[in-house]
Amino acid sequence: MSTPVPLSHKENRRPLGVADLVFFVVAASAPLTVAAGGVPQVYAATGVLGLPVLYLVLAAVLAVFSAGYAAMSRHIVDAGAFSAYVTEGFGERAGTAAATVALIAYNSMQVSLYGLFGVAASGLLSTSSGWSVPWWVCALGAMALVAVLGYLRVDLNARVLAALLLVETVAVIVFDVAELGGGEPAAQVWSPASVATGAAGAALCFMMGSFVGFESAAIYGEECRDPRRTVARATYVSVGFIGIGYAATAWAFAAGAGVDGVLGASAEHGPELFFVLAERGVGGWFVDLTRVFYVTSLFAALLSFHNVVARYFLALGRKGTLPRALGRTHPEHGSPHVGSLTQSGLALVVVGGFALTGMDPVSTLFTWLTNVGSLGVILLLTVTSLAITVFFAGRPRERWWSQRVAPVLGTLLLAAILVLSISQFDVLLGL
Template sequence: MTAPTSTGVDDSPAKPARLTGQLGVGAIVFMVIAAAAPLTVIGGNVPLAVAGGNGVGAPVGFLLAATVLLVFAVGFVTMTPHVREAGAFFSYVTTGLGSRAGLGAAFVALVAYTAVQVGVYGYMGWAANDLVTFFGGPSVPWPVYSFLTMAVVAVLGYRHIELSAKVLGVALVLEIAVMVALDVAVFATGGAAGPVWSTFTPSNVLSPGLGVAVLFALTGFIGFEATAVFRDEARTPERTIPRATYLAVTIIGVFYALSCWALVTAAGAADAVPVAQRTLDGEGNMMLDTARAYLGTGLRDVMNVLLITSLFACVLSFHNVLARYQFTLAHKGVLPARLGRTNPRHHAPSTASLVQTATAAVVLLVLALVGLDPLVGVFGSMAGVSTIGMVLLMTVTSVAVVVYFSRHPRAARGRVLPTRVAPVVAILGLLACAWLVVSNFTLVTGGSVAVSTVLALVPPAAFVLGLVLGGRYSLLEDAEESGADVVG
C-alpha cells in the first residue's frame, strides 16, 4: 500500500487521533539521554559543581541525584500499567490525585519544558557563534543561530517521531563516544597524579558545597520522564517504559559521575577547583582543555563541534516532549482541539509541533530584544525555572503514586516496597533536593535575589493556576463519565 499523499491534518471526528509507532527501549533511551545533553552538562554543569560546590567531591553529587531519581522511578514505573494515556507526569497525577492536581501538573510541565527549551536555544546561539569565531569566522549575533536551529527543529518535529529518534541517536553516539575516549585516556594515563580517590571520602562528599553539586546534577537529568511521554509510540509500553526509565537514569548518572571524576583526575586534587573556576571566569574550558591535553588538538576540535550537536539533540527532544504534552491536553479538552490532530502522512502531532515552535520563538524573541546575555540571562534563568518545575512535578507525582495505591489496595497487594515505601522515600529525597535548589537558586539564574525569587515562583504559580482552572475541567470529566454511564 502507498502512503497517503495529503499533508494536511486529520480532523475527522469519527475516531480520536492517536499517535503510533514501534519505538523500542533503545530508541526511547536515546531520546531521553539526548534530552539530558551529556556533553553540554559535562562541559557546563561539571565546572559549576566543582568550583561552586564540594570541589573534588562533586562526582558523588551526580550519583546522589541519580539515586534519588531511581527511587522515584520505582513508584513511577509501578504505576505505569494503571495509566492509560501518554501524558507522563500530567497523566500520573491525574490518575492519583484527580483532574485539578493533574491540570496543575500539566501547566507546570509546559512551563518547565518551555523554559529549558528556550534556555537551550540561547545556549545554542552562544555556542554556535563561539565555534564559528574559533575557526576564524565572523561574529554574528547569537539570536541568528538560535532561530536557525529552531527552524530545523520545526521541520523534524513536524514529521514522525522515528525520524527524530534517528537524528538524536546519531548525535548521541558521537558525543558519548568522544567523551568515553577522553575518560579512558585520562584513567589510562593516571591523570595528573593518579585517580583522585579522595573524591569519595566523607570529608569531601559532605562538605558545605554538596548542595550546589546536587543542584547542578539535577539539572542534567531534566527530560528523563520522556520515557512515559512516548508510550503510545512505544512497542509493548508495559515493558518498554520501565526498562527505558531505569536504563536512562542509570546510564546518565554513571556517565556524568565518571566523566566528572575524569576531569577532576586530569586536573589533580589540588588544582581541580582552580581549573574549574577558570572555566567560569572565561579564561579556559575544563572539558575542552582536558581533551586537547589527552586526545590532541584534532579531537578537541571535534568535541567542540559535537557540543553543538549535543545542544541540538537536547532542544529537539524537548520540542517533541512539549508537542506531545499539548497533544494530550487537547484530547482532554484543556487546549484547543486543533492541537490534538495528527498528520495522516507523518502520524505526528504536527499542529501541536507548529504551535510549540511559535511559542518558543515569541519567548526567545522577547528575551533577545531585552538584551539578555545568552548564557547567564537566557540559559541560566530558564534552566533555573525548569529545575524548580521538575522537582515540583516529581514530588507531586510521588504523592499521586502513594494515594493511588492506597485507594486501590488490590493493585498494591503484595507490593509494599514499590507502591508505598519507595514513593515515600522519594518524596523525602525530593523535598531535600527542593531545599537545595531553592537555597542555591541564585547560582543557577545568575540574577539577584529578587529576580531569582520571582523566577522560582513561576512553576508553583502555574500549579496553582491549574488547580483553580481544574474545576471546570473536572466538571467536563464528570459530564463525560455520566454520559458514558447513561449510554451503558
C-alpha cells in the first residue's frame, strides 16, 4: 500500500494532540443535543427504562472494538481509516466499498443535522427577539460558516470546537447534578430487568448515534503529533467520556421525571422535557442559556462531521476512486479544501431540496438521514473489526488482547447489535 502524502507537515501548522482529537470526537456526539433530544426520544420510542445500563454496555462493546482499532492505527495511518483498514484485511475492492458506505453514512449524519439546527435556531430567534425566520434560512447560514471553517486550518477548528464543547458539557453536568440531587433515587433503572421493558435492540441502534464519531480519531492520524499513541488514547478517552456521561444523563431524566413517569413524559414533551425539568430543577435563567447552547451544540456537531466527510473525499480522491482533484490539500492551510467544498455543495443540494418541497425538517430530513447514517456506521464497525482480525492473523505485532481476542470479540458483539438493529428498525421509524 502506498504511503499517502501527509496532510499538513508545514511549519505553520500545529500538530494535533490527544485533547484536540477528543474535542473533535466528543463534539461530533454533541452532548447537549443528545441530552435534550436524544435521551428523551430513546425513552419514548423504545420504552426501555434501563438506558443507563445500555449506555455502559454499548461503551464496553466499543471499548473492545477500540483495542483492535487503536492497534491497527499504529500500523496504518490514513485519512480513510475504515476504508484503509478494510483494504488491508480484504483487498482494494472491499476497501472502496467500505469508503463508499462511510461517505454515505457520514454525509447522511452531517446533512441531517441541518434540519434540527434550522428548527432550533429558528425557535431561539423567535423566543428571544420575536423574529420569524424560516428554518432553512438558519440552516443555510450555518452551512456557510461551516464551509469557511472547513476550508481553513484544522487547528482553528479545534479551538472553535473546544469552546463550544466546554459550555455545552457544563450545561449537561449542571442538569445532571440538579436532577440527581433533587429528584427520586431512580435506582430501578440500573437493574437488569429494566433493560427488558421495551425494544432493547432498537435502543442500542438509536444510542449508537450518540457515539458516532468516536472512531474518527484515526482519520486525523496524519495530522497528529504522535499517531501511534495519540489516536489510541483519544479513542479510549472519548468512549469512556461519552458512555459514562450519557448514562448519567439518562439516569438524571429518570430521577427528575420519576421512574414511573419518564416514559410518558418523554413521549409527551420530547426534546422539551430537558428544558421542562431544567426550569424546575435549576431555574428559568438556565433554560434561556441552554437553549443557546443547544444551538451551538448542533453547530459543533455539524462542523465535526463536515471535517470527517472532507477527509473521506480526500482518501477516495487519492486512490482515484473519485476524481483526483478531491485528493488535493490546500497549499497554505493544509486542509482537504476540495473535499470540504464538495461536502458543502452536497449539503446545499439536499437541504435545498427539502426546503423547496416543504417537507418537515425534523421528521423527514433529520430522522430519515440520521437512521441511515447510524445503521451504516454499525455495519462499517462490524466489517472493520473483522478486517482487523484478518490483518493481525499470523502477524505477532501486538499484545494478545488487542491482536487476538478484542477484534474477534468485537466483531461478534457488533454483529449482534447490527442484527438487533435491523430486526427492530421499524421501532426507530415509529411504524
